[in-house]
Amino acid sequence: xxxxxxxxxxxxxxxxxxxxxxxxxxxxxxxxxxxxxxxxxxxxxxxxxxxxxxxxxxxxxxxxxxxxxxxxxxxxxxxxxxxxxxxxxxxxxxxxxxxxxxxxxxxxxxxxxxxxxxxxxxxxxxxxxxxxxxxxxxxxxxxxxxxxxxxxxxxxxxxxxxxxxxxxxxxxxxxxxxxxxxxxxxxxxxxxxxxxxxxxxxxxxxxx
Numbered sequence: 501x502x503x504x505x506x507x508x509x510x511x512x513x514x515x516x517x518x519x520x521x522x523x524x525x526x527x528x529x530x531x532x533x534x535x536x537x538x539x540x541x542x543x544x545x546x547x548x549x550x551x552x553x554x555x556x557x558x559x560x561x562x563x564x565x566x567x568x569x570x571x572x573x574x575x576x577x578x579x580x581x582x583x584x585x586x587x588x589x590x591x592x593x594x595x596x597x598x599x600x601x602x603x604x605x606x607x608x609x610x611x612x613x614x615x616x617x618x619x620x621x622x623x624x625x626x627x628x629x630x631x632x633x634x635x636x637x638x639x640x641x642x643x644x645x646x647x648x649x650x651x652x653x654x655x656x657x658x659x660x661x662x663x664x665x666x667x668x669x670x671x672x673x674x675x676x677x678x679x680x681x682x683x684x685x686x687x688x689x690x691x692x693x694x695x696x697x698x699x700x701x702x703x704x705x706x707x708x
Contacts, residue, residue, distance in 0.1 A: 532610035544613030559591030635679035
């Protein structure tokens with residue numbers, strides 16, 4: 501597939517799927533591997549990222565071999581010891597040294613199986629229109645969705661200091677870099693499967 505273009509040059513786009521959490525609200529099961537509509541949650545994200553991305557990484561603190569087999573990612577990695585137990589930003593901080601030369605980095609959580617396939621082109625279009633903005637995140641009628649972001653990869657270099665200050669939130673990290681929101685009207689498509697009941701609700705909504 502032809503890569504989206506910025507100023508006449510191919511965009512070098514990478515993606516990281518965050519699957520390294522403890523999933524305490526899912527009885528500790530490895531969330532990205534939990535089945536939903538016949539396949540693991542992480543597999544639902546691959547059609548969103550694969551057509552546009554030249555590099556794919558998966559942040560996973562267990563079952564790395566399973567994630568590698570399912571995603572065929574370029575890198576499946578655990579949190580570095582320095583960032584252990586520091587939340588989803590630990591995965592991004594650990595990814596920094598693994599990234600190839602990229603123009604943009606897409607970040608997605610593993611528990612959003614209904615994301616629209618237009619997500620990436622819409623984010624890239626916004627980034628093209630406002631090149632001064634270094635980070636973007638999705639927003640719906642339910643509010644900001646900071647775990648769904650597009651950012652310049654060099655911003656990851658600020659994470660060690662951010663985490664060292666005791667900061668842990670994705671929203672705070674994005675605010676630090678004056679991130680802009682991109683509105684998506686498809687609120688239901690951004691639903692999170694934090695609990696098994698959430699997944700059941702998503703399936704029920706689709707069948708109704």
